[in-house]
Amino acid sequence: MLMHAAVPLGEFGDGWPPGVPVQFHTMDADEQGDADVARALAETIDGAELFRYPGDRHLFTDRSLPEHDPAAAALVVQRVLAFLAAVG
Template identity: 60%
Template sequence: MFDTLDAGVAHAHGIGFGTVLERGRRAVEGLPAGLVAVGMSLGALPAQELAQTRPGALGAVLLHGCVPPSEFGGWPPGLPLQVHVMADDELGDVDEARELVAGVDGAELHLYPGGDHLFTDASLPVHDAAATDLVVGRMLGFLARS
């Protein structure tokens, strides 16, 4: 845990994104197939990799960030995807989210008004309760369909 977003990003740069991804893969070792990968901000990176590469994945929900599907070899056909980001979030990879969703049949992109990055985190001053309620409702619907 880090006190600021900048401190967390600096740590990720320090250890390298390869290490972040490896830690995500290790975290699910031994878990059965049939999982939906969910990640927030930097955690969206390993969640997206797991969804795209782990056999038996049921889908992915990416909050506050994503990368183009080519980073992990392309999006698997038929794998459900939902992405949530604020429309003006400079760290939220909005352009990447649009690109990702445009290339995935049936994918959902939910853009929320504003520019705050971790707007679903109730412990932060940028928390947006109304937007978070929408995220939670949409995620629950997605999970019920996956």
């Protein structure tokens, strides 16, 4: 589960471990969130899920910050809970 940012695969190893599920959650225009990196990873990793939310806020799920987006954050929670239920 990667939210608000992504790291290229080569930073920590040669590739994503086979069979390990992953989701990416980022806002489309978030300049700090590495949306382009998340898109590239989702295209590279078999079975990866990329969820893009409209907007440019970075930490949009953090209720304590002014950039909080309640609607997008609620959707993230639904998707994360479904992901966790699916992977057991």
